[in-house]
Amino acid sequence: AQTVTQSQPEMSVQEAETVTLSCTYDTSESNYYLFWYKQPPSRQMILVIRQEAYKQQNATENRFSVNFQKAAKSFSLKISDSQLGDTAMYFCAFVDNNAGNMLTFGGGTRLMVKP
Amino acid sequence: DAGITQSPRHKVTETGTPVTLRCHQTENHRYMYWYRQDPGHGLRLIHYSYGVKDTDKGEVSDGYSVSRSKTEDFLLTLESATSSQTSVYFCAIKALAGGTDTQYFGPGTRLTVL
Numbered sequence: 001a002q003t004v005t006q007s008q009p010e011m012s013v014q015e016a017e018t019v020t021l022s023c024t025y026d027t028s029e030s031n032y033y034l035f036w037y038k039q040p041p042s043r044q045m046i047l048v049i050r051q052e053a054y055k056q057q058n059a060t061e062n063r064f065s066v067n068f069q070k071a072a073k074s075f076s077l078k079i080s081d082s083q084l085g086d087t088a089m090y091f092c093a094f095v096d097n098n099a100g101n102m103l104t105f106g107g108g109t110r111l112m113v114k115p
Numbered sequence: 116d117a118g119i120t121q122s123p124r125h126k127v128t129e130t131g132t133p134v135t136l137r138c139h140q141t142e143n144h145r146y147m148y149w150y151r152q153d154p155g156h157g158l159r160l161i162h163y164s165y166g167v168k169d170t171d172k173g174e175v176s177d178g179y180s181v182s183r184s185k186t187e188d189f190l191l192t193l194e195s196a197t198s199s200q201t202s203v204y205f206c207a208i209k210a211l212a213g214g215t216d217t218q219y220f221g222p223g224t225r226l227t228v229l
Binding site: 004033035037043044045047050052091093095097101102103105106107108 | 146148150156157158159160163165171173174203205207209213214215216217218219220222223225
């Protein structure tokens with residue numbers, strides 16, 4: 001069974017600074033996807049970024065980027081130029097492409113962006 | 116928002132009563148999912164569907180049943196609600212985006228079982 005671990009329950013960052021959220025996962029599969037989802041106080045789950053395991057290049061989406069270390073099974077999220085609207089819970093998630101249907105989530109990191 | 120709606124958005128019910136939550140999508144996606152979210156657990160899969168009348172169990176399926184009689188609707192039923200089923204319930208669909216199968220979520224339903 002796959003597991004996803006987010007070791008930082010809470011983090012804070014000053015507005016305009018950079019923060020990195022950690023995620024590690026455990027799997028014996030080689031074909032999988034990784035995701036970061038954001039959950040603001042509205043409770044909506046919003047996709048932030050995704051990474052295919054077969055791609056060596058780290059994914060980027062505007063101010064969001066990942067550091068994907070496949071051998072270390074690490075998938076961290078970097079948020080640059082943090083904004084107040086980035087305040088939210090962030091969840092790392094894994095899906096095995098061979099099984100294809102169950103997202104396995106970490107326990108989440110609560111990020112507070114301070115003015 | 117991937118055209119997903121959930122109803123009701125909030126519900127309070129009593130132990131032992133039946134409850135049905137509805138997920139509706141407008142974009143003809145084949146795969147639909149029900150997750151529950153509890154503190155410290157992220158989201159956990161309850162059941163999913165891969166087509167009309169085709170469903171399968173997820174990680175935490177005990178006490179839940181599902182039905183999908185139309186592509187656009189996926190129903191989650193708690194036959195006899197218990198306090199342990201107090202949770203936030205999310206529906207999701209799977210869509211191909213940027214070459215990657217990705218799950219997109221509805222707005223959630225907060226269920227309280229007294």
